[in-house]
Amino acid sequence: MKLAFVLNGKPVELDIEPQETLAEVLRNRCHLTGLKISCEVQVCGSCTTLVDDLPVSACTYLAYEARGRRVTTIEGLSEGQPLHPIQQAFLDEFAFQCGFCTPGMILMAKALLLENPNPTDFDLVAYTDGNLCRCTGYRPILKAIRRAASLMREPEAARP
Amino acid sequence: MSRKKPGEFQVVNHSVAREDGVAKVTGRAVYASDIRLEGMAYAKLLRSPFAHARILSIDASEALRQPGVIAVLHGNNLQGIDPYYGHAVKDHPLLAIGKVRFLGEPVAAVVAEDERSAYEALESVRVEYEELPGVLEVDAALADGAPLVHETSYAGGSFRGFDDPGSMKASNICQEVHLEWGDVAAAFAQAAQVVEGVYYFPMAYAYAMEAYVSIADYNDSGLTVYSSAQHPFIVRHDLAGVFGLFLNRVRVVVPFVGGGYGSKSYTKIEPLTAACSWKAKRPVKLQLSVAEAMLTTRNDDARVRIRTAVDREGRLVAREATIHLNTGAYAENSPLVARKAANRIVGPYRIPNVKVDCCAIYTNTVPASSFRGFGATQVTFPGESQMDELAEKLSCHPVEFRRKNLAARGESIHPGLRPLDADLAGDIAMVVQALETDKPLSKGHGRAVACSASDAGSDPVTSTIVHVYADGSVSVMTGSTELGQGSHTVLRQIAAEEMGVELQKVRVIGPDTAVTPFERSTGASRTTTLMGRAVLEACQEAIVQLRDMAAEILKTAPENLILERSGVAFQDRRLSWQDVLRTFFGLSDCSIIGRAYLRKVGDLALLPVFWEIGCTGVEIAVDAETGRICLERLVTVGDVGLAIHPAMVEGQDLGAATMGLGIGLYEELLYEGQQLLNGNLLDYRVPRFSDLAPKIDLLLVQNQDGRGPYGAKGGGEGSLNPIPACLANALYQATGVRLRRLPLTPERVWRALREQRNKGDNVGH
Numbered sequence: 001m002k003l004a005f006v007l008n009g010k011p012v013e014l015d016i017e018p019q020e021t022l023a024e025v026l027r028n029r030c031h032l033t034g035l036k037i038s039c040e041v042q043v044c045g046s047c048t049t050l051v052d053d054l055p056v057s058a059c060t061y062l063a064y065e066a067r068g069r070r071v072t073t074i075e076g077l078s079e080g081q082p083l084h085p086i087q088q089a090f091l092d093e094f095a096f097q098c099g100f101c102t103p104g105m106i107l108m109a110k111a112l113l114l115e116n117p118n119p120t121d122f123d124l125v126a127y128t129d130g131n132l133c134r135c136t137g138y139r140p141i142l143k144a145i146r147r148a149a150s151l152m153r154e155p156e157a158a159r160p
Numbered sequence: 161m162s163r164k165k166p167g168e169f170q171v172v173n174h175s176v177a178r179e180d181g182v183a184k185v186t187g188r189a190v191y192a193s194d195i196r197l198e199g200m201a202y203a204k205l206l207r208s209p210f211a212h213a214r215i216l217s218i219d220a221s222e223a224l225r226q227p228g229v230i231a232v233l234h235g236n237n238l239q240g241i242d243p244y245y246g247h248a249v250k251d252h253p254l255l256a257i258g259k260v261r262f263l264g265e266p267v268a269a270v271v272a273e274d275e276r277s278a279y280e281a282l283e284s285v286r287v288e289y290e291e292l293p294g295v296l297e298v299d300a301a302l303a304d305g306a307p308l309v310h311e312t313s314y315a316g317g318s319f320r321g322f323d324d325p326g327s328m329k330a331s332n333i334c335q336e337v338h339l340e341w342g343d344v345a346a347a348f349a350q351a352a353q354v355v356e357g358v359y360y361f362p363m364a365y366a367y368a369m370e371a372y373v374s375i376a377d378y379n380d381s382g383l384t385v386y387s388s389a390q391h392p393f394i395v396r397h398d399l400a401g402v403f404g405l406f407l408n409r410v411r412v413v414v415p416f417v418g419g420g421y422g423s424k425s426y427t428k429i430e431p432l433t434a435a436c437s438w439k440a441k442r443p444v445k446l447q448l449s450v451a452e453a454m455l456t457t458r459n460d461d462a463r464v465r466i467r468t469a470v471d472r473e474g475r476l477v478a479r480e481a482t483i484h485l486n487t488g489a490y491a492e493n494s495p496l497v498a499r500k501a502a503n504r505i506v507g508p509y510r511i512p513n514v515k516v517d518c519c520a521i522y523t524n525t526v527p528a529s530s531f532r533g534f535g536a537t538q539v540t541f542p543g544e545s546q547m548d549e550l551a552e553k554l555s556c557h558p559v560e561f562r563r564k565n566l567a568a569r570g571e572s573i574h575p576g577l578r579p580l581d582a583d584l585a586g587d588i589a590m591v592v593q594a595l596e597t598d599k600p601l602s603k604g605h606g607r608a609v610a611c612s613a614s615d616a617g618s619d620p621v622t623s624t625i626v627h628v629y630a631d632g633s634v635s636v637m638t639g640s641t642e643l644g645q646g647s648h649t650v651l652r653q654i655a656a657e658e659m660g661v662e663l664q665k666v667r668v669i670g671p672d673t674a675v676t677p678f679e680r681s682t683g684a685s686r687t688t689t690l691m692g693r694a695v696l697e698a699c700q701e702a703i704v705q706l707r708d709m710a711a712e713i714l715k716t717a718p719e720n721l722i723l724e725r726s727g728v729a730f731q732d733r734r735l736s737w738q739d740v741l742r743t744f745f746g747l748s749d750c751s752i753i754g755r756a757y758l759r760k761v762g763d764l765a766l767l768p769v770f771w772e773i774g775c776t777g778v779e780i781a782v783d784a785e786t787g788r789i790c791l792e793r794l795v796t797v798g799d800v801g802l803a804i805h806p807a808m809v810e811g812q813d814l815g816a817a818t819m820g821l822g823i824g825l826y827e828e829l830l831y832e833g834q835q836l837l838n839g840n841l842l843d844y845r846v847p848r849f850s851d852l853a854p855k856i857d858l859l860l861v862q863n864q865d866g867r868g869p870y871g872a873k874g875g876g877e878g879s880l881n882p883i884p885a886c887l888a889n890a891l892y893q894a895t896g897v898r899l900r901r902l903p904l905t906p907e908r909v910w911r912a913l914r915e916q917r918n919k920g921d922n923v924g925h
């Protein structure tokens with residue numbers, strides 16, 4: 001079947017099988033391998049992808065559900081800039097080790113900050129709890145999201 | 161040359177940008193699962209539905225007729241290769257041959273044009289089994305007349321990593337290890353106080369978020385494998401054995417790895433993937449799911465019977481332990497885990513009389529192998545629990561009691577091994593201070609401090625090449641894998657520091673066994689210490705060559721030159737390395753090679769390479785209504801000699817401690833009969849954001865007392881090992897309940913609290 005959607009700002013039209021997940025379509029057909037698959041049961045968040053700016057678990061989200069919508073992957077996050085402020089904050093805070101959870105974490109953080117540019121620590125943990133990271137022990141990721149929030153609120157003031 | 165101290169380094173000892181940073185935050189980092197080769201086919205595995213069964217027949221003819229199917233491999237059609245591998249014991253067939261030994265063991269592999277076709281054809285492979293009685297836990301495996309997991313004994317592998325001979329009897333004992341000094345019986349007879357107990361450390365899954373994956377291309381020029389392996393050179397060894405190839409015909413490439421924590425040590429699915437390619441005459445990819453990874457490797461769960469004695473002055477006089485490791489169906493690295501568990505149960509203490517019997521035991525369960533901590537986690541839980549139990553009997557503060565018994569730097573804790581190369585009393589003092597143990601505790605709260613010492617570094621055989629180019633750039637060729645621990649950043653820093661160039665000019669070329677020189681392994685916290693030192697020595701070797709070239713250019717003797725940062729000076733002239741290379745060769749773009757190899761000689765003759773220290777403190781809150789334990793405070797100490805990259809050392813410590821928290825509180829693989837009950841991430845609970853302690857102190861100790869570069873030594877496992885004991889000891893302090901079985905799940909804690917209340921009620925009546 002045909003599937004048309006907007007992928008990282010560009011309209012795309014693909015032939016897909018009805019049972020294909022968004023993760024399969026993006027990784028295998030669009031070669032966007034920044035999307036990472038781990039648990040495959042909607043627990044870990046490594047496959048987090050934004051559909052109309054909302055985070056979905058692409059491992060279990062049927063690609064067909066994305067028809068006509070805007071899909072953002074890690075490859076499209078910075079919109080032509082070298083790095084999005086969230087990516088910069090992840091670098092600055094060493095908020096990754098193996099990096100396998102990182103694309104999903106960053107997209108989750110993007111959705112969070114779109115919805116709530118000024119999250120409290122409680123908001124942060126409540127929102128992020130569905131993304132797992134086995135390497136970092138989480139604290140650097142929280143620091144990075146806080147840092148990104150301030151970078152995005154006051155892009156100039158927050159720069160050193 | 162006097163050694164630089166913190167504050168004197170240009171690049172090292174600074175938290176510089178990570179080498180892999182931009183690639184990882186942009187999604188451009190390539191992992192093995194992202195690689196596709198031209199003409200690549202896909203394999204899927206049929207797994208055994210029984211824990212122990214004879215394979216009566218396999219019929220793949222119908223599967224072969226399915227659309228897209230290229231080949232089907234099974235135990236009866238592997239003629240032409242040697243299907244057994246194993247670096248410690250060569251007991252592991254790449255697909256079950258003759259019988260299956262655990263539920264989930266791969267029985268057949270279907271290779272097809274795409275993953276779905278391969279998957280769909282699996283159900284057309286007909287296998288007839290005859291179920292056999294199995295042994296699902298250690299006691300059953302050790303019982304008289306127990307069914308045997310392996311009827312034959314196997315040859316030892318070439319990378320056992322220790323000297324203990326293998327078990328040559330046909331029994332379920334995979335490996336026995338014995339450790340003894342002093343006279344334990346006499347010491348216990350004269351002891352003032354003795355504690356004794358049986359402790360159980362659970363079966364756990366490392367959950368590297370990237371599941372095992374490999375891609376193999378077997379063709380006329382040899383075998384190339386891309387894999388998520390931690391130890392590419394040992395994988396190469398096993399592959400060369402399976403296919404009868406020379407080492408130079410086996411190329412193992414490891415791109416970025418999505419987490420390892422020991423679980424990607426040694427050989428996993430590479431021989432099977434390679435056999436698929438050999439049969440299908442196509443490149444083949446085998447990507448496991450997380451649920452399949454859970455059927456591939458786990459840690460050795462351990463039952464430890466242990467007793468410890470002190471004299472009237474509160475000095476440890478004896479420790480005796482029997483450790484039973486449940487090793488599962490194949491040896492993998494469990495023989496070495498057994499050796500390490502025995503060594504590490506002594507802890508960082510001075511104990512004059514010790515006797516340990518450790519046994520790795522085959523059962524019909526998922527094979528166990530390396531897991532961060534590596535035996536230390538399993539035995540530090542009982543060892544450090546007993547330290548608190550003894551302190552209470554002596555009415556001594558547990559920290560005081562430890563202090564009294566800690567070995568000092570330079571003191572031997574283990575006859576025949578390197579004396580302790582750390583100041584643990586100093587480490588503990590820092591934890592105590594950060595934890596504010598002098599402050600009163602709220603009701604339902606408990607605090608504890610615990611420590612461990614692990615003989616770390618593995619076999620110190622490591623080599624590297626450093627290319628120095630005429631444009632001032634430098635490349636480091638390393639066989640160490642970047643698992644996220646940051647090894648490539650650290651090696652880059654060391655090369656930049658030594659060659660006197662900016663960090664950006666140094667490139668690190670990661671493991672490719674056809675290109676990068678031999679490195680035994682990436683594990684046992686060895687990379688900074690050994691590969692880091694090799695990079696430093698290779699840079700120094702290059703500098704000696706550059707100095708000699710400069711001397712020739714300046715027409716003087718090399719001794720007359722003054723070595724400066726990134727060049728030499730002679731009278732009023734200064735030549736940078738770039739000038740030297742350009743002038744010497746008379747061409748731009750030339751390069752020279754600095755080399756280094758380390759082996760077990762000189763100051764590395766004595767093992768371990770270093771003692772990896774664990775020293776942690778926790779404060780917990782226990783909810784008496786639900787039994788739930790919350791971590792309120794965490795303190796770790798990274799006693800790493802010198803932190804080449806302080807932020808990454810802290811990151812390793814927090815990551816390791818968080819893994820300890822998982823195993824301490826929630827993580828356990830559960831079997832019901834032959835079936836793994838919670839073999840997926842829905843049911844196997846790992847730590848989340850909400851488990852993070854509100855207050856965390858990650859401390860660094862930089863005494864420059866290691867044998868690595870600038871006195872560095874490894875980290876990354878230490879802060880895991882004492883955490884479960886910390887949690888159990890803090891639970892005792894908070895509630896008076898002593899649990900000797902992990903994890904400390906709410907249910908277990910709640911039941912123990914209820915039992916305690918009932919007992920109290922009975923006493924009251």
Ligand code: FES
Binds near residue numbers: 039041043058059
């Ligand atoms: S892979 Fe989709 S949530 Fe884990």
Ligand code: FES
Binds near residue numbers: 096097099101136644
């Ligand atoms: S960085 Fe490895 S899982 Fe998060």
